[in-house]
Amino acid sequence: MSFCMPSMFSQVERFLGPSRMDLRISLDRPHGVYTNKDEISGHVILRNETQVDIATITIRFSGSAASRLDAGRLAETHQLFKTSEQLFPPREFASSFNPRAVTVSPGQHTFPFSFRFPHASECYKAGLTNGNGRQSGSRRAHHLLRRLPPSTGDSTTAEEIKYLLEATVHQDGLIRGTHKANREVYFHCISTMHLPLRGITDKRSIICLPDLPEPISPRSQAPICEIEATLLNGPFLVLGQPVPLGVEITNFPGVSADHNVSLDDFQSMLIETTQVRAKGSTESITRSWIIQTMANLRQPLTLYYDDIAEPVLGVNESLWSQHVVPIFLTPTFETCNVSRSFKLEVRLGIRFGQDHIKIFEFQFPVYIVSLSIPGLEVEKQEPAPDYFESMAYEKGLMKETM
Incomplete structure (x- = not known):
């Protein structure tokens, strides 16, 4: 780009004929999804038909979490982070310029920029705003230090988390004004934890009904066995991957290779709960997502022996290995005013005889995590972080909606 000291004639010419200015933001990955591992880069492109006096050109990168309750009557917006960069004149050369006298010649001019996503929300550094975007004076707001949440929702939903680039040109001289352009950025958070982790197990004690030559006498003690459902990766489910589930029956009396125990029905479902908080009130929005459902299977359980040579009846895991956690779900997250959690519900119909x-x-409380950008293969896993983020919720007026 080029610039020059303005002449009296050029100033009069611009005063008599207002300049036409076009401002836009171009990304190096215009259709991409950005993650916490990425750098977001691009150019601010300024096109002007006549000479213009420019004071500064800046670009701001920010994230926000908006919550709206009661048809928008209760609203809060929390600023997750905000950072800016002056593109023109460059800060290192700013002392060489008189901003009120820098004239940009006609043509197209580009200004490169780059930002990195912060590792965590910086909401605690800033106050919250009300529905009109004005700063709120509340000092009782509970701000959380958490990883950045994924993009979700829009202006019509109760929750909206978005990331925005905004370029601003401050025009000076005889004609003063401000020109702005913005562009939304889609953010998807990727976990760095290492799988598999230690499994978690839920058990049910049941009265077993093995094939006996005679009915069990009312006075006799009915045999008790246990059915166990285990999430092999602990409470973590990965987007785009099958549910790592193991199902076993133990302490089954008199079991043999010709047993008559089978899996008849199976269903796995995720229950998503979004909690939205605004002005001291809380609303809980619940949705259900069926991962897989099967009926009339008559799938015999497999007999094998554990480490201490005890017989175990197990379900073949290939039954659910072809169905994955939907990639359109957003990973588990929590901000000061919006949080999303999940429960996995597994239903088993076991046939005895x-x-x-x-x-x-x-039912298992679970964390939905992502190891790659949705739709792509899982990247090489990295070691787990040395901390664990627990889910914490503010107390408020709970309103259940379906």
Whole structure:
């Protein structure tokens, strides 16, 4: 780009004929999804048909979490972070310029920029704003130090988390004004934890009904066995990957290779709960996502022996290995005013003998995480961080909606 000291004639010419200015933001990855591992870079492009006097050109990168309740009557906006860069004149050369006298010649001019996403929300550094964007004076707001949440929602939903680039040109001289352009950036957070982790198990004690030559006497003690459902990676489910589930029956009396125990029905479902907080009130929005459902399987359980040579009946995991956690879900997150959590519900119909079917339901609080950009293969996993983020919720007026 070029600039020069303005002449009296050029100033009069610009005063008589207002300049036409076009401002836009171009990204190096215009259709990409950005993650916490990425740098966001691009150019601010200024196109002017006549000479213009420019004071500064800046670009701001910010993230925000908006919450709206009661049809928008209760609203809060928390600033997750904000950072800016002066593109023109460059700060290192600013002392060489008189901003009120820098004239930019007609043409197209580009100004490169780059930002990195912060490792965590910086909401605690700034106050919150009300629905009109004005600063709120509340000192009781509970600000959380958490990783950046993923982009979610829009202006029509109760929750909206967005990341925005905003370029600003301050025009000076005889004609003063401010020109702005903005561009939304889609952010997807990637976990760095290492899988697999230690599994978690839920158990149910049941009365077993093995094939016996005679019915069990009312006075006799009915055999008790246990059915166990285990999440092999602990409470973590990965977007785009199958649910790492193991199902076993232990302490089954008199079990042999010709046993008559089978899996008849199976269903796995995620229950998503979004909590939205604004002005001391809380609303809980729940949605359900079925991962897989199967019926009339008659799938015999497999007999094998554990480490201490005890017989175990297990379900073949290939039954659910072809169904994955939907990639369109957002990972588990929490901000000061919006949080999203999940529960996994597993339903098993076990058939004992020919006619007896017993239904078992297991429910696990889980964290949905992502190891790659949605739709792409999982990247090489990195070591787990040496801390664990617990989920904390503010107390408020709970309103259940479906």
